[in-house]
Amino acid sequence: MDRADIVHENFLRRVAARDLPPGEAPSGPLSAADAVAGYRAGCLTRALDRQSRAMQKAGQGFYTIGSSGHEGLAAVALALRPTDMAFLHYRDAAFQIARAGQVPGQSIAWDMLLSFAASSEDPISGGRHKVLGSKALAIPPQTSTIASHLPKAVGAAYAIGAARRHRPEHQELPDDAIVYCSFGDASANHSTAQGAFNTAQWTSYQSIPLPLLFVCEDNGIGISTKTPKGWIAATFGNRPGMKYFRCNGLDLYETFRVAREAADYVRSRRKPAFLHVGTIRLYGHAGADVPTTYLSREEVEAEEANDPLLHAVRLLDQAGALSPDEALAIYEDTNARVARIAAEAVTRPRLRTAGEVMASLIPPARVCRPTNGPSAEARGAVFGGDMKAMEEPQIMSRLINWALTDLMLAHPEIVMMGEDVGRKGGVYGVTQKLVNRFGSDRMIDTLLDEQSILGLAIGMAQNGFVPMPEIQFLAYLHNAEDQIRGEAATLSFFSNGQYTNPMVLRIAGLGYQKGFGGHFHNDNSVAVLRDIPGVILACPSNGADAAKMLRECVRLAREEQRVVVLLEPIALYPMRDLHSEKDGGWMCRYPDPSETIALGEVGIHGDGKDLAIVTFANGYYLSRQAERRLADAGVKARVIDLRWLSPLPADALVDAVAGAERILIVDETRRSGGIAEALMALCAERTKVPVARITAEDSFIATGPAYAATMPSAAGIFDAAMALVGGAK
Template structure:
């Protein structure tokens, strides 16, 4: 009866031809059955409200071959239909309990060993599989970055992560995801690097089931799109057939390991049981189409091979299937009774965990510093602008942290748009100052992958507006990794971004973006925004130390208009410059620590960035011409805020003026008004000045939508006199 229901062979191969022993075929089939019964069990439990995830792997079980042939030292970035892959991979390490672990994840138990009950994810620290929560290709850029890290490791050893020299990266995804700009960018970047003979040992596995939720992939589309790509080695296999899958994966691995170049393995599969538990396929597919896929069920193909090779009888296959079904059901009943998360504090504990395994900051090598900065010695005692001070700080950081890498568009010979990275490539070489292609998703993905493999990346995004091309790499990938892995995985980095407005009309809204709302909305992100060069140096050092010690993701906003600013009140006063102070010779500025100028009590002005610069200019006029006693606070850090210290610093003042160069809606001034109103109700007269809810126009029109000195003076006078609130 079983034989009559089996599909015909799709390839003419034998187990011997691909080097598989009979026991290995049975082992792969067992993993496939386990994965399928997990899918069935999840849907049964969902009906009982005991499981909370029903996107399964049915039809993709051929990827068990990936779990067998890739080593557990080949880091794997997985698609969500990779149940069989992870089960098979776990068999490489004694003591793993994949069925129980995955059922704990289905049940959102706090004992789930990867996410601690925060999400159903496929991941494992012991198996080197970072958790992946989204599959719209958002994991491809970081997989590409990890592949670059493997190549870099041969020239620049990472910190604490030692993988075999011939390790490769595994990254699988679906045919629908292959169309996403993120996938296209990552694959293009991998090919771009390989085309220039830069090592990129990665196997991209496109599991092509012909449909994305309800949208059909045109027949032949994946082959036509990727078989002729420069720098990319294309291979094909039929993922419904274990033997052809082994053949294809063996060829892909052999090429990637030997040549250290990217491979695109096109694996044909089918999708069974619909997209998810709530999906009714016959609503958008014909019954004939659904049944045609069911006839190509990879489990039926595997059963056929076992029967044809006289490895198992039909009765033994049915018995194995029944045993696994009973086993999965029994384990499920145990998993659903395990503890769940019980408090907000438990849920949030992994957003930014305070780590006990702190990596100590390496000491500065003063002898090496003198040699490195010999050409700059004459200038070090002279006042410098912010751009130059950040440049010197980066040089010291690269010298001190031997695993630190600067990467971004034009950061090499050109030195960046504003010369902030000038000379670094000459001092440290192109392997540590990496010129990337023009793709922000790939720049950030490179940084995430580097961070996961023991490097400390400092990616540069040329302009704040350009982040929006790739914000999911920060929001959905970098910032969530610790949360969804219960603190087991991290991708430390300091993202340098030139931003904010006041460039005297240059560039329009693309070069004068004045919204930081996207960063402030991301849990756990540290956001620094220095207003002057001296602070920028100390804050950048603190950011790098935080990323190194606690593996945090940090955003470092550099106000473009203040890069070259030297004077505060009149030409030549040099009031906004500073001499460079080396590491260990100055006072660090810790995250959350704000600056305060003056100790007056009539008025407190709170600002940051360009707003603080304008407020400092206005402060002298208010004191000298209007007799107002005031203090000006520079927030420096937009997250985290030291709320209690800020409330205490403002407490003696009758009035508080918030000067915010960002837009009125979604700016930090909204949060500050809320803070002062809640913590000190009725204590202060409060007002705020902000930019308009508008994009920045070109030329002098830019001044019409941004705060200026006259507005600050008028608001301050009105507030002190009680004319506004």
């Protein structure tokens, strides 16, 4: 027999025979009505788990990771407020069911069965995934089965205190809310989880408000690997800045009492706490998992004999809240009701086309307060002597700094965070003076952990802020890229556009830094960013474009709720000259705050018809140098700056190369997986002229004199162009 059927039959037999497991007597403040509500949530959890297996066998359901054994989490939900945002472990069906009972108008069994059936009418994901989640219940869906939701829970908790100081326009969470974040004992060992715990403690240690309740559901096993006995208590029992609570999750009364103590501590102290809930896992990891293949039958049967629903029947009887016969009737009625609802749920429509699946990739636009930008008085007070400097051409890094200043003046909900962005003003001085202009609560110097930086941004975005996190170097993003791929970019998709995390991620990157840092500070691969559906990747080549594009990036995040990455070419930050020393050819005047470059708008220099050079960033700078040599050789060229690397500005690019007899693509990223691959395909599909490319080698970047040896040069671009046009004219 399936273990689910064995547990079911054991429950029926043992309750009828009053053969209930021993345990402590019920104690604490849990009322009879709430105790019965918690038990009902557990019964529905159990019925849904069994039904999901039946649906899968019939080819009508698509998810069988269950919550049986974790029914005690219903008591945790009852100890919280339904306005406390909850980032849930995937075994937390009982929590969501119990919370649904706290909010009028919910149809939780129907909603969850639609999710099992992958129906397009599923109210949270629209049929894209079986996820726990509900906008009405303040439960954003989590797609990770490990721990990548923990850093953003830290960010959401931080945002509650931040919102008291700077009220965001689209605030989600009440001022007295706490954030709830649950996970399994195996997931607690993941580096992402450990980073989140450390960040929470680091924040709390400095007495910064962080109302966050971590809940570890300890069933003692991660799929087939056991958690060493006592490991969670030993590891988390005495951590600075994070108070430890522990309860027996098989006991509804004890769990409610301890969970309420922990929640009250977090809410009153505005400090994080760790609630360790002992649970068991029934049925194995999922439907296809047979636990007796890696556990002895005796171990499996001992867990089943400790069924939390059997404990609940005993406790309710001892408390006088519900007799065993009444408890059994509720259990059987719940199973019958779930079967009836499931029979209807499996008939509901499912997603069929690519368009339907992709409909929620791009978040919906939202109405924002109109803004005309900062006033002249405000700008004068903040910029001071910089106002006069704006009359003269400046380097890129300074223009970005001024654009950030104007944007933060115009939009109080913008918050920046990252390593060294505050007091130091950034590694390259891009954020200098901003902490003096806007304060340390809007220019947040974070600890040295990229996934915590991005988690902070994602979490703050879910409370109405427009975060602008900074990653110091592109190479450092790879420590934390799943915070973008697996969390930020998927939230709108898996919530059917109900939850979003708009943000503008600034990254200093690409190559050509002379003799500094090698690969770790010169990374010319952007494949990981271009591969993420829905993410916008912008990359300016000069200071004026950088300022204008930054304004568009903020608009995209603020009004269209997009996840935007602005990749800033490090080597061009200080660039002054173009063709000769002190010609000042690469400096620009600061564009008026009203000027922007729209998403998909390319830059075009020249109108030559012999050759169109398509490039971006450092490639655009080098191509402009090569273009002068080409003109001297009689080749009339135009140079096109892509500006937007994802999605590629396909239509604008096709228009920009129209009339050119040949196309040369200059790509400073690598030959394999670089921008040129997509551009070559686009040109082949939509133009009828010869196309060639010059790219970086498939190599890391060296330190020292060979810093640019693997990447395109002005001379190499000239030679490739001449070869393409057939020599000098």
